[in-house]
Amino acid sequence: MSRERTYKVDLLTRVEGEGRFHLVVDGEDVKEAHLSIFEAPRFFEAFMRGRSFQEAPDIVARICGICPVAYQMSAVRALENALAWVPTPEIRTLRRLLYCGEWIESHALHVFLLHAPDFLGYASAMDMARDHKALVERGLRMKKAGNSLIEVLGGRAIHPVSVRVGGFSRAPSPAELGALRPALEQGLGDALTTVKWASGLRAPELESDYVFVTLCAQDYPLEWGDQIAISGRGQFPVEAFDELFEEQQVARSNALHCRLRDGTPYLCGPMARLNHAHERLHPTALAALATSGLTLPLRNPYRSIVVRAIELVHAFAEALAIIDGYSCPQPACFDLEAASASGSGASEAPRGLLWHRYELDAGGLVETARIVPPTSQNQARIEADLVAIAPELLRLDHDAATRRCEQLIRAYDPCISCATHFLELTIDRAGADRSSAI
Amino acid sequence: MDSSNPVHARRPRLGVFKLASCDGCQLTLLDCEDELLAVAQAVDIVHFPEASSSLMPEGPFDVVLVEGSLSTSEQLEQLHRIRKNARALVTIGACATAGGIQALRNFADHAEFARAVYARPDMLPILAKSTPVAEHVSVDFELRGCPIDKRQLIELIAAMLVGRAPVIPNESVCMECKRRGAVCVVVTKNQACLGPVTHAGCGAICPAFARGCYGCFGPRERPNTRALAQHMRAQGLTGREIARSFRLFTAYAPEFREESERHES
Ligand code: SF4
Ligand code: SF4
Numbered sequence: 088m089s090r091e092r093t094y095k096v097d098l099l100t101r102v103e104g105e106g107r108f109h110l111v112v113d114g115e116d117v118k119e120a121h122l123s124i125f126e127a128p129r130f131f132e133a134f135m136r137g138r139s140f141q142e143a144p145d146i147v148a149r150i151c152g153i154c155p156v157a158y159q160m161s162a163v164r165a166l167e168n169a170l171a172w173v174p175t176p177e178i179r180t181l182r183r184l185l186y187c188g189e190w191i192e193s194h195a196l197h198v199f200l201l202h203a204p205d206f207l208g209y210a211s212a213m214d215m216a217r218d219h220k221a222l223v224e225r226g227l228r229m230k231k232a233g234n235s236l237i238e239v240l241g242g243r244a245i246h247p248v249s250v251r252v253g254g255f256s257r258a259p260s261p262a263e264l265g266a267l268r269p270a271l272e273q274g275l276g277d278a279l280t281t282v283k284w285a286s287g288l289r290a291p292e293l294e295s296d297y298v299f300v301t302l303c304a305q306d307y308p309l310e311w312g313d314q315i316a317i318s319g320r321g322q323f324p325v326e327a328f329d330e331l332f333e334e335q336q337v338a339r340s341n342a343l344h345c346r347l348r349d350g351t352p353y354l355c356g357p358m359a360r361l362n363h364a365h366e367r368l369h370p371t372a373l374a375a376l377a378t379s380g381l382t383l384p385l386r387n388p389y390r391s392i393v394v395r396a397i398e399l400v401h402a403f404a405e406a407l408a409i410i411d412g413y414s415c416p417q418p419a420c421f422d423l424e425a426a427s428a429s430g431s432g433a434s435e436a437p438r439g440l441l442w443h444r445y446e447l448d449a450g451g452l453v454e455t456a457r458i459v460p461p462t463s464q465n466q467a468r469i470e471a472d473l474v475a476i477a478p479e480l481l482r483l484d485h486d487a488a489t490r491r492c493e494q495l496i497r498a499y500d501p502c503i504s505c506a507t508h509f510l511e512l513t514i515d516r517a518g519a520d521r522s523s524a525i
Numbered sequence: 526m527d528s529s530n531p532v533h534a535r536r537p538r539l540g541v542f543k544l545a546s547c548d549g550c551q552l553t554l555l556d557c558e559d560e561l562l563a564v565a566q567a568v569d570i571v572h573f574p575e576a577s578s579s580l581m582p583e584g585p586f587d588v589v590l591v592e593g594s595l596s597t598s599e600q601l602e603q604l605h606r607i608r609k610n611a612r613a614l615v616t617i618g619a620c621a622t623a624g625g626i627q628a629l630r631n632f633a634d635h636a637e638f639a640r641a642v643y644a645r646p647d648m649l650p651i652l653a654k655s656t657p658v659a660e661h662v663s664v665d666f667e668l669r670g671c672p673i674d675k676r677q678l679i680e681l682i683a684a685m686l687v688g689r690a691p692v693i694p695n696e697s698v699c700m701e702c703k704r705r706g707a708v709c710v711v712v713t714k715n716q717a718c719l720g721p722v723t724h725a726g727c728g729a730i731c732p733a734f735a736r737g738c739y740g741c742f743g744p745r746e747r748p749n750t751r752a753l754a755q756h757m758r759a760q761g762l763t764g765r766e767i768a769r770s771f772r773l774f775t776a777y778a779p780e781f782r783e784e785s786e787r788h789e790s
Contacts, residue, residue: 129545152547211573214577227558242733249734
């Protein structure tokens with residue numbers, strides 16, 4: 088007698104973008120474990136061609152409304168590398184501050200509005216607010232502080248306008264940044280409270296043997312780094328991305344899966360960063376880690392809600408430190424000369440490593456653009472984890488088991504809009520004729 | 526918006542839907558941190574997948590907010606279903622109102638595009654063009670921007686609650702520049718700026734950040750794009766550069782589309 092069970096959700100909720108999952112289990116055998124992405128592709132890499140390098144930060148922002156700054160930062164890194172220009176320390180610091188704002192906004196959104204309802208048993212944060220008003224308000228307060236930081240630096244929280252190849256169109260005055268201090272201080276306190284709260288949440292048991300992948304530099308991985316660290320394998324230049332990883336076309340999905348060259352799925356994002364770089368956390372965040380009860384290496388994805396809380400502490404503490412030592416970059420922006428050149432660059436989006444590569448012609452127009460977002464890197468790993476929890480699902484009733492799968496998928500904070508803009512690339516490689524793409 | 530038949534004692538039922546988009550416009554609702562919980566009390570949010578796992582895709586709705594452009598035939602079917610179940614349909618953002626940045630593919634060579642499509646037969650049925658919602662169903666109100674402006678969204682919701690029309694002026698970004706006291710980047714820096722032909726709503730963010738407007742709110746009513754393009758030529762921009770300026774987040778809006786086509790080649 089077949090004991091086949093199917094768990095599925097046709098429209099994943101409380102994630103960014105559109106996807107579904109499908110898990111078929113027969114006894115202890117997993118027959119299928121798919122996270123499919125049906126979000127419509129938008130062909131960014133195709134229509135980037137022929138655009139000026141100066142337009143890139145504005146255009147790539149529109150890949151994702153939740154992490155536009157990450158796209159802007161990886162793009163300027165890649166393009167500035169191509170044009171052999173190194174940003175001044177002041178510009179680098181201001182970019183890090185902007186990125187802190189995005190981490191705060193995105194992590195607060197995920198922890199409180201998207202993921203917390205799974206742990207407390209609600210459909211949404213709005214429902215949760217009826218019984219846990221103070222909790223939701225704390226999340227909204229932090230989110231607002233992150234958004235305010237982005238607004239002061241870039242004019243608006245979503246798709247800020249000031250990020251340029253070569254710097255910022257305008258840098259804020261010390262007084263403008265100083266005005267953010269009270270909200271950021273409050274945010275730091277809220278984030279510390281959040282670590283305590285998140286540590287107390289009951290997380291299902293799950294330990295997987297992950298290969299973690301992060302950007303690697305002197306500081307905690309964020310906006311900067313020329314090396315990619317792969318656990319157990321070493322560090323490699325960002326430029327070598329294609330020698331390290333392989334994007335595979337998967338029939339059921341509109342996104343490409345990324346694996347190590349030997350086929351191993353890997354994980355990027357908060358848990359990978361914490362495992363690789365915890366000693367580089369801001370001291371306040373390191374202290375919060377010590378009291379959180381997490382033991383490293385951390386291998387339980389459900390606990391990533393605690394990691395995001397720790398990264399919230401880090402981002403607030405670091406933002407305050409940057410504001411205190413701020414001096415306005417002079418000039419805020421350098422004019423870079425167009426050149427026939429190519430370069431790669433990466434940064435740590437809230438969800439993990441985001442890699443870009445561009446080739447420019449002599450007039451500075453993009454000839455090819457390639458973008459590998461975190462969610463297509465994590466997708467194979469998410470499916471492997473669905474396989475891993477299958478035996479446990481047998482002990483739950485069908486609804487609870489389905490909710491457990493969703494909770495697991497949400498732990499990765501998948502950003503599905505990000506993952507889907509790459510169909511043209513698939514076509515390109517399948518057809519082996521670059522000029523046939525749009 | 527239709528206010529002739531006010532909803533009785535019950536709270537208005539709101540649905541939020543997504544087509545091809547970056548989620549930024551619907552995120553604007555969640556970014557109303559100070560208002561969100563009050564809105565959730567005043568309005569019955571019955572379908573909003575990004576924020577809630579209790580779904581009711583078939584409504585019925587008093588108001589739906591639709592983000593994103595039409596890119597697949599499935600989305601087209603979905604849009605007709607949404608329209609059928611909604612008393613008022615509001616499009617939010619440049620994707621929904623003008624086809625979005627993804628409409629840049631509308632300008633590509635279709636034969637080439639089709640060849641590319643057939644290289645992957647298991648692909649979703651991608652439509653030849655990315656198009657705005659209003660090209661397919663009637664729209665009761667539209668909010669411009671890439672992304673929409675938070676204040677305009679709150680104004681829309683407030684107006685909807687009392688059954689009045691939202692107050693959203695149709696003027697150019699230049700007017701907002703003056704109100705904000707921003708220095709004109711055209712006059713002082715000889716920068717290219719779409720402010721004179723772009724719909725107001727953002728509060729003149731770009732000029733306040735020392736750069737020209739790139740038109741993310743799309744064309745204002747009766748924009749004089751020809752005169753602006755002439756001025757850009759006088760500023761030293763090439764035809765291609767002018768075409769590119771009009772061809773960004775609202776490239777497929779007729780006024781910008783036509784102007785960009787004049788400067789192609
Ligand atoms: S209009 Fe802009 S912000 Fe809104 S969904 Fe489209 S790309 Fe995103
Ligand atoms: S100034 Fe123009 S491009 Fe900038 S935000 Fe406003 S409408 Fe958009």
